[in-house]
Amino acid sequence: MSTWTSQMDSLIAPAVARSEVTDEVVLGAGRLRDTGALVARMTRMPRVLLCADEAGFQAAGQAVVTSLEAAGFEVEAHVLPVNPLPKASVEEAEPFRVALAADADLFPVSVGSGVINDLTKYAAFRTDRRYVTVATAASMDGYTSAGAPLAENGFKVTIPTRAPIAMLADLDIIATAPAEMNGWGYGDLAGKVPAGGDWILADALGVEPIDTVAWPMVQDHLKGWLAGPDGVRSGERDSLARLFVGLAAVGFAMEAHASSRPASGADHQIAHMWEMEGLTHQDQKVSHGAAVSVGCVAALALFDWLLDQDLSRLNVADILGATPSLQARKEALLNAIDAPKIAQKAGVELEAKFATADVHAARLMVLKDCWPALRNRLQSHLYRHQDMADMLRQAGAPAFARQIGVTPEHLLSTMRAATFIRRRYTIFDLLHDIGQTEAAFAAVMPKLISGKSAMAS
Ligand SMILES: [Zn+2]
Known part of the structure; x- marks a missing residue:
C-alpha cells in the first residue's frame, strides 16, 4: 500500500495540476499555522471574512486568525451559533453573502466541516469570489467538489458553484474532531x-462507459484508503490522512468527470x-x-x-x-x-x-x-x-x-x-x-x- 504522503505527490498533485479551479491542497500535522501564507498565495485582497460556526471556530478559529494576521490580513470573523446547528440551506448562507457583497476586497475563508464549507462555497460563488477552505473533520467528500448541496425553499438540490481555490487540513485538528x-x-x-x-x-x-481518468483516481486506491477503519475511530494520524486523501481525490474525480x-x-x-x-x-x-x-x-x-x-x-x-x-x-x-x-x-x-x-x-x-x-x-x-x-x-x-x-x-x-x-x-x-x-x-x-x-x- 502506498503511503498517504506519496499519494499527495502521485495522485493529489497531478489532480490539482489538472484542476481548473483548485490550485493547492495542504495536508499534514501542524499545518494550521500555514493558513495565512496559503491565503496570501491565493489572493491580493487585504481583508478576510472567516466563516465558521462555534464548533469550527473553537477547533481552529483562533489559530487561523493568528496565522492570517501574521500574513498581513485584517480578519473579520462571522461565527454562526451551533444551537441549533446551522442548516444546509441557501437562507443560512445569507449573512456570509451579505458581508461579502458589502466589501469587494473581502476574501472568504471557511473554517469548519460540511455545512460551513457549503455555505461559504455558495456565498463566495454568489458574490463572484474565490475561497479557501480549512477542513476541521474528514466528514465528507464535498470539500474539493464544485456543487453545494443546499436546501432552497425546503427542497434539497446540488447548486452548481465553484470548488475552493485551496484547501488546508491539519491532521492534529482532524484528529480532535468528534470521532x-x-x-x-x-x-x-x-x-x-x-x-x-x-x-x-x-x-x-x-x-x-467508465471514464479512464476519473475511475482510477478513486477506484485504484479505494481499498487502501478503507484499510484502517479502527484508526479512523481512534484518531490515528495515518488512517485519517489516508481517508482525507481519498475524500479529496473523489472531489477531483468528480471535477474531472464533470458529474458525481x-x-x-x-x-x-x-x-x-x-x-x-x-x-x-x-x-x-x-x-x-x-x-x-x-x-x-x-x-x-x-x-x-x-x-x-x-x-x-x-x-x-x-x-x-x-x-x-x-x-x-x-x-x-x-x-x-x-x-x-x-x-x-x-x-x-x-x-x-x-x-x-x-x-x-x-x-x-x-x-x-x-x-x-x-x-x-x-x-x-x-x-x-x-x-x-x-x-x-x-x-x-x-x-x-x-x-x-x-x-x-x-x-x-x-x-x-x-x-x-x-x-x-x-x-x-x-x-x-x-x-x-x-x-x-x-x-x-x-x-x-x-x-x-x-x-x-
Ligand atoms: Zn457523498
Whole structure:
C-alpha cells in the first residue's frame, strides 16, 4: 500500500495540476499555522471574512486568525451559533453573502466541516469570489467538489458553484474532531465501493462507459484508503490522512468527470431520500455520511444477491412480456414517493432513463452474453455487505438502518423510492431490467434488518 504522503505527490498533485479551479491542497500535522501564507498565495485582497460556526471556530478559529494576521490580513470573523446547528440551506448562507457583497476586497475563508464549507462555497460563488477552505473533520467528500448541496425553499438540490481555490487540513485538528464525524467521512468513502459496482454495470451494458481518468483516481486506491477503519475511530494520524486523501481525490474525480458518477450510485440515492425527508435520530439530523454508510451496506447486499444469480440463463421474452409500460412506471413512482416536489423531479428522471422495448431487449442480450465475465469483474471489485458492515462498525459509522432510526418498513419504502430519483444507471435499474426488483428486496431485507454484528457497537 502506498503511503498517504506519496499519494499527495502521485495522485493529489497531478489532480490539482489538472484542476481548473483548485490550485493547492495542504495536508499534514501542524499545518494550521500555514493558513495565512496559503491565503496570501491565493489572493491580493487585504481583508478576510472567516466563516465558521462555534464548533469550527473553537477547533481552529483562533489559530487561523493568528496565522492570517501574521500574513498581513485584517480578519473579520462571522461565527454562526451551533444551537441549533446551522442548516444546509441557501437562507443560512445569507449573512456570509451579505458581508461579502458589502466589501469587494473581502476574501472568504471557511473554517469548519460540511455545512460551513457549503455555505461559504455558495456565498463566495454568489458574490463572484474565490475561497479557501480549512477542513476541521474528514466528514465528507464535498470539500474539493464544485456543487453545494443546499436546501432552497425546503427542497434539497446540488447548486452548481465553484470548488475552493485551496484547501488546508491539519491532521492534529482532524484528529480532535468528534470521532463520529470522521466515521461519516469513512462511510461516504465506503459508498464508492457499490458506486463503482454501479458504474461497472452501466459500462458493461453500454449505458455509460467508465471514464479512464476519473475511475482510477478513486477506484485504484479505494481499498487502501478503507484499510484502517479502527484508526479512523481512534484518531490515528495515518488512517485519517489516508481517508482525507481519498475524500479529496473523489472531489477531483468528480471535477474531472464533470458529474458525481465517480462518487455516487445506489448508495447515495438511498441516502438522498433520507436527507430530503430530513431524517433525524435521537433528536439529531442524520448526517450525509451516516446515511451513505447505511445506503452502502444496502446496495452491497443487493450486489451480493445479484452475484448469486445466473443471468446467462435469463428468458428475455418472458422478461419483456412482464415489463411495465412507462405509464405503469409513473404510477409506481407516485405510489413510492409521497412528496409532490420529489415525485415531480423523479418523474423527469424516469422519462429520461425509460428504456424502449428494443433498447431493453438489446441490453438483456448483452447482459446474458457478458454475465460470467461481468460477474467476475464485480466480484473482484466489491466487498460482501457483511464485511463492509464490520469495517464501518470499526470506523464508528452506522451500517444498518436501525442504527439511524429507520424501521424495516421505512427502509423498504426508501429503496422502492430511491430507484426513481436519478437517471444514473445503478443496480436498481439492473434489477428492474431483469424484472427482479421486489424479489431482490425481499431477499436482502432480513439481512439488513438483523445486522447483529453492527448492533453490538
Ligand atoms: Zn457523498
